[in-house]
Amino acid sequence: MNRRFYLTILILTLFLLTLASMLRIASASPDDFELIYARWGDAENEEIAVPGGQTSLTVFIKFKPPGKDDRALDVLASLDLPSPFRTATGVSKCYYWVDSMSLGDIEPFTFSFNIPPDAEPGEYTFTLHLNYRYVVTEGTIGENKEQSFTFQLPLYQRTELLVEPETSFLVKGATQSLELRFTCEGESDLLVTSLTVTSASSSVIGHEAVLPIHLLAGTSTSVDVKVYVPEQASSVGFSVEVHYLLHGLEHTLTRVFSLPTIEALKPLSIEADSYELSPDALNSIKLTLTNTATQPITNLTLSLSGQALSLIGSNEVWVEEVEAGGIEEVEVVVRPSSQADSYLLTVQVDYAVGDMAYSDTFNLFFTKSTRPRLSFSSIEVSRTGEYVYVRGQVINVGRSAANYVNVTASSEQLSFEKGSTYIGTLEPGEAASFLLTSPIEEPGIYYVTLSGFYADEAGSWFVEVREVQITVEEVPGVEGARAVSIHELLLPVAGLGIGLFIAGLVIGRYVGGRREA
Incomplete structure (x- = not known):
């Protein structure tokens, strides 16, 4: 009796467990998976798709079974490609496989295929099919199931940002402008958000771009970058990194190029009026500043220093402007040492000609003078x-x-x-x-x-x-004014002398008469 009772209970328990599993399988939602979102690009980077070349598409799928221990095994994803998209082998279907997914797993399914150059921009519809085994109990075969999704992605007209130097060469030993041309080539607008220019062989001072720059489709703009090129540079290499937004996505463009350099034909020359100095005395040196350019020299600063001579006064002179083809003179006072036979006056100059900034150094050598001065x-x-x-x-x-x-x-x-x-x-x-x-x-x-x-x-x-x-300021109006001669100046003195002589005779005669008396 007891044996038959326990056997009956065991059979009923097994029956109920089997029935529960069957009910769970039967009651499992056809939507075991959820399409989170689809985008162009791989699992790490979002992109935009344009005609021509190979592209990637990624679909993010989430497994959401009713039971926490339920699993999806041997998940095979197949993507139906719309025309004219095709794989590298020329077929219209792509595949991706995942061995297992558990509750809450989100898996990126990435597919690669080609977009022909003649594909028309617009919205394209894709269908994703999932084939998998739905397993409730570990160790069982489970049930073969299928689920499909339909979604759309846009294909854009190709739009590119082009960055090209408009400057063909740079001048040695000068601060100057490197002009960059930004062009939006295509059917869409873009927004330049940052610009970085670096160089290993020159000094990049900065750029004059006001960011962000909104470039309309088919338009261009120029940006000036201030750079200083050393005297010894035979060529200068630059790296330009630009970040910009296109269709809401951030893109990075890196442009590397090199420009040749030429010797500077500097417009300023400096000469002294004499190259002889008298030691232990104040010597005035006149420096003649000559501008050979067709534009005026502006904001000219001369920084002076000497060897074996002392500068009297300020060691810095500022000249507002030297006219095109003109000259200006600057006076410098120095006291040379008597212990030296030669002297050096160093003049460092900074100035601008138009948009070009120049720096230069002039070394003027003087000798001890033996002539009079x-x-x-x-x-x-x-x-x-x-x-x-x-x-x-x-x-x-x-x-x-x-x-x-x-x-x-x-x-x-x-x-x-x-x-x-x-x-x-x-x-x-x-x-x-x-x-x-x-x-x-x-x-x-x-x-x-x-x-x-x-x-x-x-x-x-x-x-x-x-x-x-x-x-x-005023000349006094003296009627009959004239130059006073030396004779007129001496006439009162002569009259005074005659008067004194006559007075002496009178006094002597009077005194002599008293003595005789």
Whole structure:
């Protein structure tokens, strides 16, 4: 009795378990899988599809069985390709296989195929078929099942971002613009979000692009990149990396190119008026700045330094502009050392010509002077009545005697009555004064050129020139005003002498008469 009872219970239990499994299989939803989304590209990167070439398509599938231990085994996915898409072997079906999927698994099914160049842009419909074994109990064969999905993906017209240099060469030793041309080639717009330019053989200062740049289909724009090219560079290589958005997806373009360099024909030259200096004395050096370009030189900065000489005053000079084809003069005062026989003045310059920025260095070499050298000093201008007086000193700051020294004044506006002072010989370190006189007829600004002519012992002639500005605000209106002669100045003195002589005679006669009395 007991045996038959337990046997009956065992048979009923097995029957119920078998019936439950059959019911679970029968009640399993036909949608064991869920299509999460489909996209162009592989499992890692999303792309867009355009006509021509091979592409990839990835479908993300999720397994969602009713039982937590249920599994899908030997999952074979086949993708029906719409015309005219075909695989590399020319068929219209792609396959992908997964050995097992459990509850909640999301598997990327990736298919590769070709899109012909003549494919029309638009929406294309794909059908995905899944064949698999649905297993409820581990170790059983399970049930063969199938599930299908239909989805659409767009095929876009090909759109490309092209980046090309418009600059054909670069100039050595200069800061300049590298012009890049950005072109959107195709039927869709794109948005440039970042730009990075690097170079191993030059210095990239930066670019002038205002990001983001919206490029309409079929349009282009230029971007200037400021670069400095070293003197020794024979060519310069660049790497341009551009990030841009196309159809909502971020793309990266890397463009590598190289440009040749040419020697700089620099527009600025610097020359000194003399290359001899007198040691242990103040020497004025006139630097002539010559612009050979067809555009003006602007923002010219001269940084000065010396060897065996001291700079007097600022070591930096700024010149706003040197006209195209013009010259400017800059005066520099130095004191050379008596311990050296030669001297070096280094002039470092930075300037711009149009969009080009230049840097250059000029080394000016000087020797110890053995000849005489005149220097003007203590120049003063005064006015008395209708006359203006220019007085001052000339000093021989040279190393030998200055002979036949003569100081003259000339002006296009004034007529000097006393326009020269002959001094003669000045030994080294000796100074002499001069006085020059000219009448003034009306108020104004007058320019006078002082010239000191002199010769060395060998008979070679030299000249030292100084420009003087005279400002006359008002000329007193003295009726019958004229120049006072030396005779008129001496007449009162002579009259005074005669008066004193007569007074002496009278006093002597009076005193003599008293003595006789």
